[in-house]
Amino acid sequence: MGPSSLFLFVSTMSTIEAIIIAIVEGLTEFIPVSSTGHMIIASSLMGINKDEFTKLFEVCVQLGAILAVVVLYWKKFFNFSKPDFYFKLFLGVLPALILGYLFGDYIDSMLEKPEVVGLALLLGGIVLLFVDKWFQNPTIDSDEKMDYFKAIRIGFYQCIALIPGVSRSAATIIGGMQQKLTRHAAAEFSFFLAVPTMAAATGYKILKHHDLLLSSGENIKLLLIGNVVAFIVAMLAIKFFIGALQKYGFRIWGYYRIIVGVIILAGFFAGYKMSV
Template identity: 80%
Template sequence: MSTLEAVIIAIIEGLTEFIPISSTGHMVIASSVMGINGDEFTKLFEVAIQLGAILAVVVLYWKKFIDFGKWQFYVKLILGVMPALILGFLLHDYIDAWLESPLIVGCTLLLGGFVLLVVDKWFQNPTITSDEGMDYFRAIRIGLFQCIALIPGVSRSAATIIGGMQQKLTRHAAAEFSFFLAVPTMAAATGYKLLKNHEVLTSSPDNIRLLLIGNVVAFIVAMLAIKFFIGTLQKFGFKMWGYYRIVVGIIIIATIFLNK
């Protein structure tokens, strides 16, 4: 992986991690186009640069994360993250195999796009305006929705936001809880990946340098993307992202079959 390739993938991660279009799916496609998708360091890099993206959430919502008096918030995050951590650990090898399939990404982007076109009509009467209005069982149910995002191309943010709306949260509250839930989820996934593949990381000094660059770029871009997404979600809902997913999904699937 070159420095330019690392920066491109990091920009994609920062732009797409918190938008319901699947950061993993877009990174898989980008690495496939650049011809580096089969490299072990690329697989590690695509997970590890999530640290930069989640740091953006912590910085933007720092008051939320250091308010230790409201310990219920941390309990909800722990309960919400447990289903994906358990299932992700059990299916780790399968997930790694799925990550190498642009066809799976194309299909899930396409199907998810149709879901986003109608999701606003499904949940029209929200009653909870912040995570403080949630009980623990709602946090667990949202966490179960997050498990769907273990399939590349589904989008963790889309799954958790839809899960939040299904649990009567407003779009804004569901999006923010999705951001909060991303922190322990991606921190755990990154830590596990680094521990399991530390030989890959330390096999070359360039790998550490590229990972540092990737995290810095992902952090800066994610800061901008989060603010942009909250604004567009409030104004336009999910439809624009649904159309985007459908177009990208069709392009990916058509490209795969035309090149066979």
């Protein structure tokens, strides 16, 4: 294999490859490094044929990750005596749902541009280097103390993550901190907001491509395995991220994003092909 074939897809997805993609999803969905960007990179490096099912898999495997949030915070999600929580989630997810529906085809086209992913990772990494200094005086330590207007403003930050490589987690956590939430409170609200956001995106994809999903028992098997793996890995990743965020802040993730972004852009400008 020559260097120019590094990012070429030459095979179909196997069970092992599906597991690896699910591990990547579980590890990166809730940390500010862009799960979409990392799944694109992992698929490319493994030479997975980017057919319609592979694209569907990379969206639907998010179900396992969001189930991890529901399980870890089940008291929050099933405390029906506090309807404010659900209304804040509704307001927070509304902007992304509207823009995602209106510009879905354009967003999908950006997924096919590795330079967009690389640039978003790089610029987002630079932003993360300074976030801790920008927001040093938080006044809100839980979502219960956050009003409805702050919830919808965080929702508009989430819209930035419609650009592949930005990171939904990074955008919403920064949005939360800009609205005076502590790092811990902003991270948790980001986790909560992921549930309706990704459930809606996944549900839409399944409805749109249900024939593809049901056309093969192998497709269903891969999706089930992927979601189980993503669930387990995401459970561990969420617990790790909360602790690391409290201890180290965002700089470590900023440096990581810059390195990955530079590698992708260097490969792109050097002529490497990354079929996405």
